[in-house]
Each structure stands twice: as structure tokens, then as C-alpha cells.
Amino acid sequence: MDRTENEPLDSGAVAVPRQEFATSPEVVAEADGSYLRLSDAEFRARIQNAYRRMAACDLCPRRCGAHRLAGDTGYCGAALKPKVFVWNLHRGEEPPVSGTRGSGTVFLSGCNLNCCYCQNYPLSQLHHGTQMPVGQLAGALVELQTKGAHNINFVTPSHQVPQLLAAVFAARQQGLHIPIVYNTSSYDEPSTLALLDGIVDIYLGDLRYTDEAVAMQLSGVADYVQVAERALIEMHRQVGDISLDEQGRYVPRGLIVRYLILPHHTGMAREVFGFVSRRLSLQTYVSVMTQYFPAYKAFDPALGIWRKLTDAECDRVMRTWSRSGLVHGWVQDMGDNGGA
Numbered sequence: 001m002d003r004t005e006n007e008p009l010d011s012g013a014v015a016v017p018r019q020e021f022a023t024s025p026e027v028v029a030e031a032d033g034s035y036l037r038l039s040d041a042e043f044r045a046r047i048q049n050a051y052r053r054m055a056a057c058d059l060c061p062r063r064c065g066a067h068r069l070a071g072d073t074g075y076c077g078a079a080l081k082p083k084v085f086v087w088n089l090h091r092g093e094e095p096p097v098s099g100t101r102g103s104g105t106v107f108l109s110g111c112n113l114n115c116c117y118c119q120n121y122p123l124s125q126l127h128h129g130t131q132m133p134v135g136q137l138a139g140a141l142v143e144l145q146t147k148g149a150h151n152i153n154f155v156t157p158s159h160q161v162p163q164l165l166a167a168v169f170a171a172r173q174q175g176l177h178i179p180i181v182y183n184t185s186s187y188d189e190p191s192t193l194a195l196l197d198g199i200v201d202i203y204l205g206d207l208r209y210t211d212e213a214v215a216m217q218l219s220g221v222a223d224y225v226q227v228a229e230r231a232l233i234e235m236h237r238q239v240g241d242i243s244l245d246e247q248g249r250y251v252p253r254g255l256i257v258r259y260l261i262l263p264h265h266t267g268m269a270r271e272v273f274g275f276v277s278r279r280l281s282l283q284t285y286v287s288v289m290t291q292y293f294p295a296y297k298a299f300d301p302a303l304g305i306w307r308k309l310t311d312a313e314c315d316r317v318m319r320t321w322s323r324s325g326l327v328h329g330w331v332q333d334m335g336d337n338g339g340a
């Protein structure tokens with residue numbers, strides 16, 4: 001995801017007013033990643049468990065059974081080695097993630113969804129990127145930390161969990177200590193998320209749809225809503241809500257739910273906010289994303305998402321927000337049209 005600014009939501013009870021972002025020299029408290037406390041034995045067991053599952057891959061809810069250990073690729077386009085498009089410091093994520101120095105973002109190749117509007121389609125759908133040994137990816141993580149990254153932010157990680165675990169383990173032996181961010185569509189298998197318990201500190205989890213028919217039409221997936229809601233509940237169970245320390249800085253641990261507004265589909269906002277407030281917590285931070293622009297196959301008029309959002313659509317979503325009971329979060333500037 002690429003954004004330049006996130007404005008706090010105006011709910012009348014916003015936890016951290018915008019002014020604070022502008023004046024605080026340190027927005028995010030420094031903290032080591034939870035994975036530093038995991039024993040080598042436990043870490044290795046999780047890596048082995050994850051790799052074993054690639055023999056007939058069931059790492060994500062597609063469960064397509066690809067023999068990735070033999071080099072086959074599954075629906076997601078991933079095989080055995082990590083495949084990465086680019087890594088860099090990113091300052092456009094939500095404040096607890098980007099902080100003041102940026103997030104160490106690792107854009108992964110491939111995806112287990114097939115979103116017709118994906119703004120990152122060259123890497124997610126066309127699989128641009130470079131296969132590399134785990135050791136090389138580990139070196140990239142350490143490099144990002146050396147450059148000052150607050151965290152390591154894996155973007156679209158669901159289909160490469162074994163490789164990412166192995167890379168974090170190897171990087172830990174080289175001094176990696178910053179927290180891990182798992183930046184996902186939420187089309188995740190709970191048993192795979194369980195492998196990340198005590199390793200990931202911040203989940204950036206989308207809730208893209210609340211209507212399975214729309215998910216099928218736009219992302220080619222029949223069970224997105226039930227899977228994503230179950231996954232978000234598991235993420236929340238692991239890390240809880242984002243909180244502030246005594247100095248008013250974000251503690252780098254918790255779940256942030258992202259909701260991308262799609263043109264003609266603002267009616268889903270009510271159910272998105274309702275799910276978060278009822279099934280997660282009224283204290284959950286929600287990031288409302290207004291950056292949508294048509295990309296990839298979205299220019300097809302039959303899909304109904306060939307244009308940007310209107311002010312009226314954004315206003316409608318924000319009115320829904322104000323009635324939701326939720327109190328924390330951010331909304332993007334309407335003019336900010338970065339990558340997904």
C-alpha cells in the first residue's frame with residue numbers, strides 16, 4: 001500500500017488528534033518484536049510445520065494442493081523459494097506502522113486472490129518479482145532495519161508464510177529485532193495464522209467485502225467474507241487492539257482493520273463497521289481507504305467500478321462510521337491515490 005497521509009477519523013471521540021501526529025517527535029514507541037522471545041526449538045518447529053504443508057499445499061483457504069516442495073506453483077503463483085518484487089522504506093502506511101522513519105516494506109510476488117481492480121497487479125497477478133534464497137531475503141530484512149525501519153512489513157504474505165518464517169528466523173540470528181507487520185487481504189487460513197502467533201506484532205488486515213457474491217465477481221473467491229471474518233477474529237485474538245503508552249506513543253502491537261471503499265459499493269460499510277464493533281472490539285482501529293482508482297481489469301463497465309470515488313460516496317461512509325460506535329482510526333485524503 002502506498003499513501004501519503006492518513007487523517008484521524010472524526011468520530012467525536014478520536015483517540016489521537018491529528019495535531020499530535022504533526023507535533024510528536026516520536027509517534028511510535030520503540031519495542032522489540034515478540035519473536036525475540038520465541039525459543040529456537042519452537043521457531044524451527046513452526047518453520048518445519050509450515051514447509052511440510054507445501055507438499056500438498058493447504059496454507060491458504062484455496063487449498064489447491066500444489067506440490068510446492070517439488071517446485072510446482074499453486075493458484076497464487078508461488079513455489080518453494082521466496083519471491084519478492086521489491087523492498088524499501090515506506091512512509092505512507094498508518095501512523096503506528098510508518099512512524100517517523102518509515103516501515104520496512106517487503107512487496108511479495110503472487111496472491112491467493114484475483115482482484116480485478118488490483119493496483120499492484122504486475123506483482124500480484126502477473127507475478128513480477130525475483131525468486132531468491134531465504135538467506136538473501138533475511139539479508140534484506142536486516143538491511144531495512146539498518147536503514148531505520150520501525151518494523152518489517154510483509155505485503156500480501158499469505159501464500160509465502162513458510163519462507164517468511166524462515167527468513168525472520170535467519171535474520172534474527174543476524175541481529176534483526178524490530179517488530180513484524182503482516183499486511184494481508186485477510187484471505188488467510190487460521191491454522192496458518194496460528195504459526196505466526198508470538199511472531200507477528202501488528203496485523204494490517206483488510207475487510208474488503210461483506211457480500212460473497214461481490215467478492216466472487218471482483219476477486220474470484222467464493223467464501224471471502226466468512227474466511228476473512230474468521231481470520232480477523234484470530235488476528236485480534238493474538239495481538240488485541242493498538243494502544244498508546246504513557247507518553248501517548250503507539251505501542252507497536254495490535255490489529256488495524258483496513259476497509260477500501262469501492263465505487264457503487266458503499267453499502268458494505270455498515271456491515272464492515274458492524275463486524276468490527278460487534279465481533280472484534282469497539283477499541284479496534286479502522287483505516288478507511290479512499291485511494292481507489294480503476295486499474296488492471298476494472299475499466300470494464302460491466303464491473304461497475306471503472307471510476308474513482310465521489311465525495312458523496314466518501315461522505316456516506318463517514319456518516320456510517322459516525323454511527324458505528326467505533327472510536328479509533330484514520331481516513332485517507334480523497335486526493336491520495338497511491339498503490340494498494
Ligand code: SF4
Binds near residue numbers: 073
Ligand atoms: S498458498 Fe497458494 S499454493 Fe497454497 S493453497 Fe493457497 S493458492 Fe494454493
